[in-house]
Amino acid sequence: MTKTPSTKARDEALLALIKKLVETPGPSGQESLIRAAVAEEIKDYADEIRTDALGNLIARVGTKKPGGLRVMVSAHIDEIGLMVTHVDANGFARFIAIGGVSPLTCIGGRVLFMNGTRGVIGCERLEPNTAPTLEKLFIDTGALSSDDCPVRVGDVCGFERPFLDLGAHLVAKSMDDRISAAVAIQAIRALKDSPHEVFFVFSVQEEVGLRGATTAAYGVNPDVGLAVDVTRTGDTPRTIKMEVALDKGPAIKVRDSSFIADPRVVNWMVAAAKASKIPYQLEVLEAGGTDGRAIQLAHAGVPAGCLSIPCRYIHSPSEMVSYADVENAVKLLVRLLSEEIKLG
């Protein structure tokens, strides 16, 4: 049984945008399809759009007015995936992970290669009561032999799972971090009269070490930076303790394992949320990093923070976010970018 959709009217255009973004494949290093999809969505709203040498899509919105700053907002468009390492004589493809892939969520999963090939993930026999490692897994493309196999060493696939609309909650394989791309796109469309020159970066290769945001932040050289990304929650049975929950509003990151968010940025975000009566949560994430760290380290250092979308089951084929949190994240981001930024 699915959840009854919330009685509150939902923005069907936003849902369609989310569906489009989450179903477009784009493992790290293979972001061309998703980059094109994003570019299509913002081309009528941005003042300037470019793609940098690493493949980041960078959209400038507005020009710097008195009291304004150069602001970078980064949402990564890559997702975790797999890369083939060997195709055996019988046509089974062995693979390694691109980004943090758990073998537990792989078995029985379906994958889609960038060349259109589909496959399923199988597993060798295991010692009783043991968990598999990635080395025990293989992709079966239906090939009869190595010669017949439509993929070869180095080919990349993402997980394939359709978007699932549960009403109050939305589920997809790549909410991390397409939901943030959706939030950023909505903010680009909604942003009016900002005193700032805002650089929306749709960054690449986040899942393999914040690589896209590192070069984007160097190129943009912002005065202040925000990542938009998903964060874990602690609201499911007997999970690792964490105070963040779905439906309680977007999270304002205090720290994650990659960096300490600049306290001045945290205070600015909290003040904005309070002033606009947007629900928010404070986030201390004990594992995981975001583009915020890459921005912080650019040049002589940049005050940086992160707006997080609470998300259950991160890096599984069924990442779940709350529709209300997404709408509130858009509101908060627009508010943050619409006014003078005072980092006290």
Add this chain to the structure above:
Amino acid sequence: MAIDLLPHLKQMLSAPGLSGYEDPIRDIVRAAWQPLCDEISVSRVGSLHALKRGDGPEPRPRVMLSAHMDAIGLMVTGIKEGFLRFTQIGGIDPRILPGQMVTVHGRKDLPGMVVLPPTHLLPPEAGSGVAALQYLLIDTGLLAEEVDKLVRVGDVVSFAQEPIELGESALAGHTLDNRVSVAAVTHCLDILSRRKHAWDVWAVASSQEETGVTGAFTSPVDIQPDFAIAIDVTFAKSTSSGDWRTFPMGEGVTLAWGPNIHPALYAAIIRTADELDIPYSREAAPSMTGTDAYAIQVVQSGIPCLLIGIPLRYMHTPVETVSLKDVRRAGRLMAEFISALPQDFMQTLEWK
């Protein structure tokens, strides 16, 4: 009139300043350095930059002294029935935490204590031996309603152990890592204020070393030094710590040797130490040093680095122990080395 290092150091030890939250300690360092330098500023990620101009002709070469001022500590992750759950900032062995006094920096500073719940209140996987960080709690002694008003997720928590003088020359306390090195830089600036030196000296109290060497990656971009000296603590020999990574406390500083260190700079500073009879050990650092030097070396086009170590017992506990003799030696060695630097020193460095 030389600055008395003990009160300076004790004042710094009592100031909070966890990684990213260095404001209180930065104010104290600024007050100490202001009279000893010509210009002072704060980087965009919170490092303190102090310039003491040399008297050589322009353009003067620059040396950067980098001592991180941030402290390890804890951060609140949750509140339950007035008890606080927490995680760590910087690396902390959970075994040192039960019974430890802390200060919770909530809406106001609250005294607290880390407590180990009875085994029967923990899940079976927690075991009955060492309790992992996630099972420990902080008790502030306040009623639950009060705690809910005063504390929120993300509040930082400092160790509250007051500094303790052990005998004539040793000092124990928390955050000696790395405030002793900041004190050594103060000592160096103090000596230089009575000396001539050709080079510009940029003293840096760097931020966020314990959470990814953030300050050291960024300050060199502002300062553009010709070379840099990182000053940090190293391991002192003590009970259960006696292998090659450890050095006797009170018997001299260490000078690191390895890939993070420029070999010709190393040769130059040991000449100074030998000439002046300042005791030191050569500290083998076969790969990364885990200090500001690790970051500074690879900023932009690369910066030659030295690393001076001050031996310290019980690192990352609230009873870190150091000998003040070694702190003074570190300051004096830097001052002597810098005041003797000729204008063209960089051109004399050769790869051999």
Add this chain to the structure above:
Amino acid sequence: MSPNMKMTNNARPRIGKKQIALLAELCNALAVSGDEQEVREIVLREVKPLCQQVEVDAMGNVLATRIGSGQNKARVMIAAHMDEVGFMLTQNDGDGLYGFSIVGGIDERQLVGKAVIVGREHIPGVIGAKAIHLTTPEERKTALKLEQLRIDLGPDGSGKVRVGDRAGFATQLTEIGPSIRAKALDNRLGVANLIELLRGAPENIDLLAAFTVQEEVGLRGARVAAYHLAPQIGIAVDSTPANDLPAYDDDDGENTRYNTRLDCGPAIYLMDGATIADRRLAEWLMKTAEEEGIPYQIRQPNPGGTDAGAIHKTRSGVPSISVSVPQRYCHTAAGLIRKADWENTLRLLSAALWRLDSKILTPSEA
């Protein structure tokens, strides 16, 4: 005297600045079992003006008698132990490092990374741990054993102490809002309470105050004190653990093994590992609490013991009971109590003594 005699207002005890200052002095003193002198000196100073007879017996107990003026007075012994758990230096490794043993019960996991004081001079020292950087993840899952730990007095600290000296945690008493945090609250709270009871003792009893030694190493002081005093009623005044912390997982339900809880008043013992409380005394205390409007709790019947364990077996037997102030984190660097629990414990004991009728010990007809 009438058993229903009400206390006068000035006999109703309060915890104020004076009481807290005395508790601070008591807690900050070092009195590890077998070397109670620091606390004994404070006790003697306080009780001499209050009592007709004060003596220090062969073991070091302070026995102070406050004789009432009434008729048919009950001889009530109240015992509070002066000693605390701590350490003794056992081995000099040189370079200011000393091996040590634990005196009494202290969880070894509570030792690492603490400041300590050694000997009568309170020489400062620390118990260090290997730097986390030099440990392996496996190592960090293994509790440090006492044999691996040393008290470090600094390289030139050796001259001031010697093997055999006692040591304890360096914690100083702190007031925090509704709470007090200190070392040795077990049982300086009892000592402080007993001193206050002597100050406001009623005339209907002879109050035989025993400030005992060596409780933490086997209730040894109370045994000889009770023999010597030969009381009709024995009461141990102590501090007992409050394990009232939340369970880790919400769905594990409520904590059913709390022993006692803070904010719930004095803990009356019905049974512990050493004593089954005299039921008549228990009824007397509970009735007093109810009639005086003083909150109280029953300590969960559990192992553990107080001086009552020694007292009740003395000579031909002494009806005995214990009353304790609930305390979190007993036998660690610092315990935590609520001032309200302390005050209510003192109020209960005081009110009960004022109401005591020695007839409560005659066998009831039922």
